[in-house]
Amino acid sequence: MTRRRRRWSVGHLLDxxxxxxxxxxxxxxxxLNLSQxxxxxxxxVLLAIAxxxxxxxxxxxxxxxxxxxxYVPDYFMGRxxxxxxxxxxxxxxxxxxxREDIERAMAEAGWIAADPVGWGSSWRIITxxxxxxxxxxxxxxxxxxxxxMQDLAYQQEVAGSPAQRHHVRFWQCPxxxxxxxxxxxxxxxxxxxxxxxxxxxxxxxxxxRIDADTDIERDHIVESVARVPxxxxxxxxxxxxxxxxxxGGGDSITTDGDLPIxxxxxxxxxxxxxxxxKISDATAPGHASRGTSVPGDPDAAVRGRAAxxxxxxxxxx
Amino acid sequence: MSAQRxxxxxxxxxxxxxxxxxxxxMRRPAATVAGGVLVLLRAIxxxxxxxxxxxxxPPWLRSVSGFANGDNTIPTDQTIDDLGIGIEAFLGLxxxxxxxxxxxxxxxxxxxxxxxxxxxxxxxxxxxxxxxxWWETGVEITVATSLVTLALDILVLLxxxxxxxxxxxxxxxxxx
Numbered sequence: 001m002t003r004r005r006r007r008w009s010v011g012h013l014l015d016x017x018x019x020x021x022x023x024x025x026x027x028x029x030x031x032l033n034l035s036q037x038x039x040x041x042x043x044x045v046l047l048a049i050a051x052x053x054x055x056x057x058x059x060x061x062x063x064x065x066x067x068x069x070x071y072v073p074d075y076f077m078g079r080x081x082x083x084x085x086x087x088x089x090x091x092x093x094x095x096x097x098x099r100e101d102i103e104r105a106m107a108e109a110g111w112i113a114a115d116p117v118g119w120g121s122s123w124r125i126i127t128x129x130x131x132x133x134x135x136x137x138x139x140x141x142x143x144x145x146x147x148x149m150q151d152l153a154y155q156q157e158v159a160g161s162p163a164q165r166h167h168v169r170f171w172q173c174p175x176x177x178x179x180x181x182x183x184x185x186x187x188x189x190x191x192x193x194x195x196x197x198x199x200x201x202x203x204x205x206x207x208x209r210i211d212a213d214t215d216i217e218r219d220h221i222v223e224s225v226a227r228v229p230x231x232x233x234x235x236x237x238x239x240x241x242x243x244x245x246x247x248g249g250g251d252s253i254t255t256d257g258d259l260p261i262x263x264x265x266x267x268x269x270x271x272x273x274x275x276x277x278k279i280s281d282a283t284a285p286g287h288a289s290r291g292t293s294v295p296g297d298p299d300a301a302v303r304g305r306a307a308x309x310x311x312x313x314x315x316x317x
Numbered sequence: 318m319s320a321q322r323x324x325x326x327x328x329x330x331x332x333x334x335x336x337x338x339x340x341x342x343m344r345r346p347a348a349t350v351a352g353g354v355l356v357l358l359r360a361i362x363x364x365x366x367x368x369x370x371x372x373x374x375p376p377w378l379r380s381v382s383g384f385a386n387g388d389n390t391i392p393t394d395q396t397i398d399d400l401g402i403g404i405e406a407f408l409g410l411x412x413x414x415x416x417x418x419x420x421x422x423x424x425x426x427x428x429x430x431x432x433x434x435x436x437x438x439x440x441x442x443x444x445x446x447x448x449x450x451w452w453e454t455g456v457e458i459t460v461a462t463s464l465v466t467l468a469l470d471i472l473v474l475l476x477x478x479x480x481x482x483x484x485x486x487x488x489x490x491x492x493x
């Protein structure tokens with residue numbers, strides 16, 4: 001109940017007022033700026049650039065924030081949200097395990113943790129993109145789920161430049177939280193492929209454009225992680241209806257709606273993937289390429305089916 | 318559905334401006350830095366403007382600092398005598414304003430919520446006054462008059478009212 005009291009405190013009401021007032025004032029400023037841009041000759045070019053900056057980085061985000069607060073519900077709907085509140089990349093992966101398990105599995109699968117977004121890392125991703133230099137630990141923009149920024153972010157650079165990369169963000173689920181349908185998972189993740197740097201359709205900001213077929217990236221992540229000994233894969237088929245939509249940057253996205261669940265709890269003890277385990281698994285049909293298991297695990301047959309399911313996901317529909 | 322089966326139902330909406338997560342160890346966000354630095358820049362430009370009026374520094378310096386400072390209504394060819402106040406009083410006034418701005422700028426950078434709210438109130442009043450005079454009496458707001466000043470006010474307000482800045486200023490508030 002304290003939560004409710006806090007929501008309506010004078011301070012928060014004031015915050016809300018200033019938030020909206022600043023947005024309106026910024027629209028006015030953008031208008032004044034644009035009207036000036038046509039009146040001051042060549043200096044108008046500078047003002048026009050200032051107008052774009054104002055619009056893209058201050059006015060529109062604030063407007064989006066205000067409007068999405070009103071009309072985008074905040075419950076889980078299989079989509080992340082951008083810092084402006086727009087619907088972002090689809091949630092297309094779930095994980096069972098602790099943070100350390102994920103870190104270990106991702107590291108073994110050849111994924112590199114992203115630097116936190118900061119002054120230095122932001123500057124470096126801009127310069128390395130412009131000069132086409134490699135930046136393997138480039139930061140990943142914040143996306144929100146459960147009202148929180150991602151807890152972990154991993155990436156794989158492509159072609160030695162941060163312009164193109166595989167990347168995936170992880171969020172820890174709140175305690176006791178269940179997926180729609182009632183399954184319990186520990187983490188949710190959203191993986192997409194950044195194919196180029198461009199101008200966003202919705203926000204007019206310079207940002208990464210993502211590949212429309214998010215299923216390819218999802219399957220790439222599953223495939224790479226499933227190779228790590230001790231990782232098991234299960235799939236919730238048609239978790240979401242297959243859909244076409246746009247993410248927060250205005251890029252098209254399509255998905256078949258399947259939700260693979262990576263169980264990385266087996267990665268926990270390094271002893272779990274001694275050579276014995278690998279050999280025994282390699283002999284089981286359907287397992288060899290998809291994942292290995294802990295010896296003596298009673299669920300082996302179930303997992304075999306799950307692994308087959310994961311194998312199907314890449315098939316065209 | 319019993320509450321027992323669904324222990325943690327989440328609200329279907331989120332509050333508009335309040336920060337999402339309170340974290341005392343949160344890093345100072347860009348919005349807070351922008352707000353604090355803009356206020357400090359105004360203090361500096363105010364000091365330069367005051368000095369240029371009092372000591373007859375070049376007029377371009379005076380007009381540039383006047384823009385940023387928000388006090389460019391006084392023509393650049395006027396001297397301290399035209400203002401009708403003594404040089405001591407003038408310098409004292411300018412120093413006081415500058416000092417207040419410096420203090421607020423530093424408090425903002427430290428993440429003081431009181432300073433944030435006060436600066437936002439002052440900016441809001443200033444913006445509202447500019448808007449009323451523009452709308453009602455048709456006062457033109459151009460680069461040559463008060464556009465830069467107004468822009469600074471609005472930028473300060475935008476920066477300080479953002480969720481990041483609010484979260485930082487409230488980072489030490491107790492959770493409910």
